[in-house]
Amino acid sequence: MEGTSSLIAPRERLCTLGAEVLPPDLIDDSLPLYTLGYEAITWIERNLLQPNGPQAGQPVRLVPSQAMFLVFFYAVDEHGNWVFNRAVRRLAKGSGKSPFAAMLALFELLGPARVAAFDDDVPGGVVGMPVSMPLVHVAATSQDQTANTMRMIRAMANKRTPLARNYRLDVGKTYVETPDGGRLQQITSSASAAEGSELTFAVADETEHWTGSNGGKDLAETLDQNLGKTGGRLMETCNAWLPGVASVAESTFEGWVQQQEWLNNPSHPDRLTSRRQQILYDARVAPPDVDLADEESLRAALEFVYEGLPWVKIHDIMQRIWSPAYPVSRSRRFYLNQPNAAADAMFTLEEWAALGPKPGDDTFPEITDGDEVVLFFDGSRSRDATALVGCRIFDGHVFTLGVWQPTPEAPVNTGEVSIAVQRAFDRFTVAAFFADVREWESFVKVSWPELYGDDLIVHAKSRGTDPQPIAWDMRSHSSEFSEATEMFLAEVQDGAFTHDGNWDTSRHIGNIRRGEYRGRLYPRKESEASTSKIDAGICAIGARMVRRIVLASPEWEERGRETGWTVGW
Template identity: 35%
Template sequence: MEFVGPCRFGGWREDGTPIAVPHPAPWVQVCAVSKDQTRNTMRLFPGMFSAECIAEYGVDLGKEIIYSRAGGVIEAVTSSPRALEGGRSTFVVMNETHHWISSNGGHEMAMTIAGNVGKSRGGGARTMEITNAPLPGEESVAEQTCHAWSKFAEGKSRDSGLYYDSVESPPVDLADPDQLRAGILAARGDADWLDVEWIVSTVYSGHMPRSRSQRMFLNQLVTAEDQLISPEDWDNCAVDDRLEDGDAVTLGFDGGKSDDATCLIAMRVRDRLIVPLGVWERPDGPAGDGWEVDRQAVDGAVRNAMERYDVQAFHADVALWESYVDAWSEDYRDRLVIKASPQSAVGRDMRGGLQELTLANERLVAAVEDGHVRHPGETLPLGRTLRRHVLNTRRRPNRYGLSFGKPNRESAHKVDAYAATLLADLARHRLIESGRTRPSERSGAVFFF
């Protein structure tokens, strides 16, 4: 369509319908990090062009470059960012971007393509990524795109014009052949040339890990075996419920300054309902340059929570927030049933007490897997953000058991909301074990903020 078809807006008809016109100088690039990947797409074209189309537009079907009589071009391009620099392509197919990673030049190639498209003659140039579900934590271009879309969907970044379309299977039991077939049919969409029985036999052959079968054949965004909590287990805990003023809760807080996120999580004492009260993250793009968290806004959110709810325990990581944690401890120590540590009513330094935190992590993971925690899912604005942080979290074994961490030290994928959830759950556990839970009395007051 970009090559010879009416693909651009050309004005309005008298009846108010739009007019589509061909691009005057279409330059289509099929890009990948290897020649084999570009061939996967280029080999489709001979069968896609009808004899009538070839005759009408003078299409010359080359193996790596295709021309039209009017000067249009389709070409295959592999990873050479310097060679690509300065091109004025009008449409770029970015092929198999789940394979575009830093080590094979995929990141540089994606940035070069973005620059070229932004400088295209007449503007309006477009890119399209064709990809399987990416491996979370690998930092591929496909994962970065998915991350950018998630941030926009959460209202945490500006609309960049990204259209995200994913046809994927709902959760299915891979051990059940009938469920697996249904999942494959859902994921393949209208690609009815795919052989369902062959795919089933491939999944059961044992030649690839379960997670790869899910990504490749069901298009499910699942990670490798080091993910701490699976999407299915987390989503199964979603309920249609909210906190009410006066509810007895515990609070967990994990703070950052500029790079790491800052998160405040409440957990209802009676039923372990997890509710994010605030998540502050550095915006993507230029808006994030020089960004630092608004500490007064965070302090206000903490104090608002203390007024709205019956906060019986509050565990806050002290790193980077020592003075605020000291102030919260001083102001609210008489209201808290238990202290976070021997030194502070609120401060709980996550850099120490590894054994306690490891046991707390194992306890929380088991509770999620068994459906013993609850959360509002995506019915709250911050529910999607909490889910993203939870699913970013990786398994990190230590000498005491199973702890947690980021995908890697430099990863842009945050886990701070999970850390705050862990602290809130630890505070609740210690409160329950103390036997000193305070009966909650609702005041009937309503707070606006």
Template identity: 35%
Template sequence: MSTFLATPDRTDFVPFQPTDEQARFLLGLFELDPVTGRRRYRRAVISRPKGWGKSPLLSAWIIAESLAPVVPDGWDAHGQPVARPWAELRTPWAQVCATSAEQTANAWVPLLEMIRGGSVVDEYDLDPMDTFIAMPKGRIEPVTAAATSREGNRPIACLLDQTESWLPANGGVRLAATLRRNLGKTGGVSVEAPNAYFPGLESVAEDSARYWSAIQEGRTQGDDGLLYDHREAPGDTELDDDESLLNGLRIAYGDSASDAGGWVDLRRIMAEVRDPGTDPQDARAFYLGQITHAKGSWVTSPQWNAVADATKYLSYGDTVTLGFDGSVRDDSTALVACRVDDGHLELLACWEKPLVRDDEWSVPGLEVDAAVAAAMQRFRVIGFYADPPYWETYVDRWNSLYGRKMRVGHRSHPLEWKTNQPSQMEEALKRFLTAVLGGQLSHDGGSQLTRHILNARRRLSATGKLAIGKDPQFPSKKIDAAMAAVLAFECRADALATGKGRIRKSNGFRAQRAI
């Protein structure tokens, strides 16, 4: 890339040189599986704010995929990987894809400049025309056609530009699925280059983020062929505070920021963020890389990220309260613990239907029962709120086993806490949200609990009380872990309010003493 390509948007020739940050992404993209010798990733996402340099980087990548020796071809005598170009296997056909001609130009114009301004034209005998790049064998072309016209093509590489705007309504979701099917025929690779997506629009970028979460949570049955590289400013970045905003921009732009020797003038970006014509949510998405919130969100991503603390974790013997919300088949089931002394939340277990279709799947009751028993052994549990529907038998059993040890809850049924009681549910939701906004709770940043929290939508009960529920348009987006977290935190609040949450040391463990 650096030898044969020019940097775009320059009056004089400057060789293309990726930043260290961009080079790390490229190294990851070409990583090999040491067992099979094949490339590890079949899909990738590089999500960065506007102006970071996604288009030149991925223009360089797709040129390299088309011309350079990138197809693994075994190992040499020293154990180093060797490769050959696609042209030795098949006709290399690469595509720069978007949902409109204007959008495609974001990547296509820099690509033409990088080829025409460098020595790659002579070295590889290219003919860079406005509508496609002709190679001695194969071509690189822009794609904006409907998904149906792309079915059956056999590309070796596809650049999917600005996938935060690839939606079901404009055919983007269908186009992405078609392109990936076509790449599957050749063993090719796709790379997405989105800005931060807006949750709830069901864009291709949002779907890829959801897929990455599923990989992290082990719900893809061993499939980990997605390289996901997203960076955003801290959740507590304040747009009207100079120091906070500048720090957030430095983190979001990384090596591309002027403060790090890059080309992005952060002071100018600050002015754009604060321009009265810039919507604050747009500013956070486009310049800070923050995935904000969908319409009707209960908790936004920046709010939840602001109370994430990966340095905190629950330890054996901690005094905690538990929350449980369950289902049987299509919904998920979750168990959450909340440490009493500081309000730190941890998802202990969550059972969700696998992404691979399985009509026989149901929540494994014995595993749930075992997880509850394990929590009782691991922690000093002083309260446990469980929503009983579908799990009445288990809740009754837990009451009989653990009820006498609970310091909060109804005297006869200390574990039972019904979420269908509008007034008490509203109070619990308000208390939880107030704690998030005030930094009075924390979590470890785990993807599964985060996903459930951000899936929750505000709604009103029949009596006009605040409630949360799933997005009715997308019922597959579960919120059970969010409800379990609310119950665990509410149980802690009740313990503190009744004076039963005071901590003392006993036998080397944190213990609970009623006042």
């Protein structure tokens, strides 16, 4: 979780004011300057009792990761506005997501969850007050999905608890009410109560299961609209999702990625969308190269994912993972918190991620001006995505130059695409540029060849009745592209190249399904009507293919003899 640099508290102040609610080793100069998080921690630990387990009946004691989440989630700026409008807790199975969601829902219903005043003498510099007539929803696409969280809410607020007596609560199976009109209730995607409510806070439970087919997308949109009326906020809980099924959990992650790209690049085209999102994303994900069969590797990964959670029994989880009846894909999604591809997916995200940049690795290859590269383009105007991907000739490093997604209101902007192509030729030495013809014929057969054709060493079609420097119609090269796909898959599995970690391309790679063309492997979408795009993945396969074509060409061999230049494999 990351704070905002302009809202950072001095370390000395935090060490003095935060010592009672955060372990000293977690207090550093990256914490928010203003936050109600300390009040949230204090209220929860003073008012809620542990409902089950060895500590049943004792006051709740938050673990450090839960406390840190609250400190960041309740951060405000100097005007008292929330820093984050939305949060996600994507944690491995058994991490305590449901009990924590229950605690947060009750705090929003009863506790000092809104800013009353600033006060430098209190932890977080902010004094809280209760929400006026709060309406809290615990939402899911079915009652079964909300069962765990509601069960914990009922256990923490039942009539025998001090909480129920002190706040005079009326607790039912699907609701909790206060004497002054506050209400916490369970809703599902079929509940009419969701529409039009003046919602102050919502828990969206298990959003990896929220899809268009079960009403999850509509429910998410309704919650957003209702929260927008009151300035309320939402917290999602989820396990790792199944890529390609278009779940709300995956969509929210994509929004967070856009936000991070904007934060690191103020000129990013999605900067306005990213600014509105303001998502706090809390996740602990095992490294992509975990070997599930190796005891040391698996134990280290699980200890990282479940760090600081004393109720988790690592030994028991390892036994479950090693059970012959338990699928590897479920083990990775549920216990390692890794989004894992569908059974018919061509690539695993772990394999792909292992080829990308690693945090703190200063030796990872980066693209630089003047590099000799090849390009591959796959375009669509209104249905599929359009993408331009490059591959450096020297070492085979794959990088993304652009991915454009059409909307029902606006097709792909051809001017933006042409500018990206021009910038690529301005920045790099482009040896070959292959572009699919469909829907972009005037560009790939006329305007781009006129502008760039003379600069290319290897042409897409150099012989025959209709030679083309750039146009490479995939419909007439199915067999060749099938071979390129098989080679690309082997290279991914062997770790034979690197890529820049672009999220759009990575997502498209994960969406590719195994198809067959005349007995050979071929990339395909989940279905023709699927909204899960694969076009940038197609371009990555194509860029690697074009590099091989260039390296095997007599034109490249002749150039090597002239310059004495050699390529690294």
